[in-house]
Amino acid sequence: MGLRKLGERKIIKLLTSRLRRSLGMISDFDDDAASFRFSGKMVATTDMGSMGTHFTNADPAKIGRKIITSNATDLLSKGAIPKYALVSMGFPESTKMEWLEKMYAAMDTQLSQYDAFLIGGDTNKASEFAYSVAMLGEAKGSILKRSSAEEGDCLVLTGNIGSAAAGYLIRKKGFKATAAEKREFFQAQDDPKINAALCKKIWPQAHAGIDVSDGLAFELNEIARLSGKKIVVEWEKIPRSPMLEKFCKRNGLNEEKIALNYGEDYQIVFTTPNAEHGIIIGRVEKGKGVFLKRKGKLKKIQSKGYEHFKSN
């Protein structure tokens, strides 16, 4: 059913009627503000985007999951577990109600893995699909900043990078891929998976954290700059899909550039003095800048000039 016939009140009723409800929630979904009890260190993040620039296809479930993931990784990188989300949406009147319901169901399911809840938001008419999510989380331990990396820390990553970029290059630039590559890379691009249980294991000893949504090179430069440290990352240790090298060779692509300069993988890099969990990819040292060690040679990695395909 189209939105024009429904009106805002019915739209909200349909969208919220099947959402899980937090026991801590005091207010009703149809009120102007959401309220809940909280005590502790709250971490809040917000993200805004539009259909044109942030998504490559229009599957509502994938969009719903990705919207939640991109905010959740911001919190997880700071040492916080997602608790509540406020989701605002703008959509053209021609949008189908079923499409929106699928997206909200997907957001709700995605939040449920953290035991987090969608508690409020705002709906608007808009000429193109646009969204804004505010997500609130709770940190039991220290807040992991970009600026708090310490000399001697290990650099720890939570999963593969480069796959989302490969998915983008296949879809948008027409590069050749096998069926298996497409399956894996599209999955990474549409449905980034972040291991919250692994993050929780890393947090207690970690010093700094950042998600690699804007590319590893850019994010490591942010940590190095704001912490006033040097970072050395080892190429051979960076976790990548076994298919990435072949895909790059076949298409004459620079694998290093794809793994380091593209983004959207939504993995998290932490710095921690005792790296018992996660994949160690390098080290924080005294000095300045970010360097890649490959076959024993050091090369400076620039923050500038990264190709952030979100805005392409």
Added chain:
Amino acid sequence: MGLRKLGERKIIKLLTSRLRRSLGMISDFDDDAASFRFSGKMVATTDMGSMGTHFTNADPAKIGRKIITSNATDLLSKGAIPKYALVSMGFPESTKMEWLEKMYAAMDTQLSQYDAFLIGGDTNKASEFAYSVAMLGEAKGSILKRSSAEEGDCLVLTGNIGSAAAGYLIRKKGFKATAAEKREFFQAQDDPKINAALCKKIWPQAHAGIDVSDGLAFELNEIARLSGKKIVVEWEKIPRSPMLEKFCKRNGLNEEKIALNYGEDYQIVFTTPNAEHGIIIGRVEKGKGVFLKRKGKLKKIQSKGYEHFKSN
């Protein structure tokens, strides 16, 4: 200076460098998420809009103030005082940095009246100016819902209504107005003022609350519907600018429609058994629906058909 030359990092640095900083804030402005300590009942609201539909002129200070006010009244109507705001903005690359700085300064000043702080957000490129604000507040007493009005409650309003609509009609529809009318009505439209101190006095005994951003008729119908009560509002008691009647007569406009069916005044209506503060405009009774009493006669006020000029 234009945004193209600056880049996102410098833009954020410039926008945040002059903001007041909350002592409760743990994180830095340049981190992915904002963090702070909190204990109690948190109330969260979010609002999204774009330049095309929500604003009538491009003064950055007025826009900044109004963006904050529209969220603050959502919290104040629930019995909560604003504490933190996350502001996301999308703007065309042609936007001047000075324009953005003025808007952020205005938001910060507006927040300061509640002792609230801007603690985070997101910036994006966009084809037209768009914003999304998430505001977090604290309720010391009960949460005032739309659904919690009780039989016998007084209906209490915090200030004049109808003035913002008059401003809209002068500007957009070309109705005639004196210089004094223009001054007052434009002020009401651009710079709605809400008396937080008055709200605080009303809260301890209040049962329900809603802001009248969508017009008094619509909002009272929301309270009546969700509380399962009848509401009787008295025309003669509704606070209006002394200039409104003359303005309407001169232009052949229906004052009742303007005061009841338009919105954007951002005043708040509370229901409370003991109305020692605020302007009493009516009463909550047993039954259904909303009625206007004028010269002793009762007339039903419909929720439907309200002219919400935000979307015109």
